Amino acid sequence: MTTPDAARPDAEARRAAAEERLRGLESLLDGYGSVLIGYSGGVDSVFLALVACERLGRDNVLAVTGLSDAYPAVQHETALDVVRRFGIPHLEVGTSELADPRYAANPSNRCYYCKTELWSVLGRVARERGLAVVADGSNADDVRDHRPGARAASEQGVRSPLQEAGLTKADIRLLSRDLGLPTWDQPAAPCLASRLPYGLAVTPERLRAVERAEDALRTLGFRAFRVRHHGDAARLELHPLEMVRAAERWPAVRGAVAAAGFRRVLLDVDGYRRGALNEGLPVLERIA
């Protein structure tokens, strides 16, 4: 058994390593001079935006949020709350990835088409505002996941300073807590289209059904979960600790999700895991 005293050196070593990587990030940002940050209101982009503001000054930073049907309203609220509280310069722009049939068909590289649209719009804003660099919030852990969106970013010259500095999600949560950011322990909140299995067309109606169901589960007190849209069926992935509670309150859970527009409500026995819809993809496709 590990005692608190024995664990302390490990925690201190982790903090020292994170702070070292933070210095690397600051050095990268210094080299940018000015930056536009793709800002979703998630843990990573919030952290990057605040560090950039502190390093470059607020006149040289612009956090930009792309709004579309796939962007969760709950995430939007967080994004706005943070920019207000921390004085981060912020702009919202509309994106129209749903109008692209290649995106709407929901292939396994769907994110490529979404990010191509996003970075195209944000690149235009950066040029109009005279901002030298466009950056995203990808971190060092993201290279291990299936992220076709990263290719779109790379093609459009988007930098990933958190990743380049070697900052992991754990580092970013630790440093965010030090900065007093409310997002430090926020669960990952990818776009709503990520709840649709590849091959099921992305439509505004399906995205709204997912959002309504997830809002209803949050109202019931659940926090770490996904509602996966399988047509007429919703498959709930819940954190193992929350599965017990869902089982105890099943009639309420089922009723809330069914009311969002699902005829069948299913409880995944394996629980919530990040990137679950990538399971079953061929390995080469996952790393493309």
Next chain:
Amino acid sequence: MSDARRASDDSRAKTEYRVSREESVDDDRLASARAVLTDAGIDADVSAAGFAADVLAVAAPVTQLERVAALSERLKATGFRWIALEPPGDPG
């Protein structure tokens, strides 16, 4: 014969498996999944759910969650990507 084995056999003898009326009884995957559940003494309807019919829905009460979860990998090996319970309940 051990007590555990006898209990399992008794359970199987009493089990009546059904296939959802929406699914074809010719789906070999469902028959295989039923066999896995039968071996574990679980009595439940099974059906293929979702637009791609790649979710195995086991119509069992939530009290069976842990038992079905323990069979997840074996059930996936029958040809489903995801394994889920479909507990009964009034969606009211």
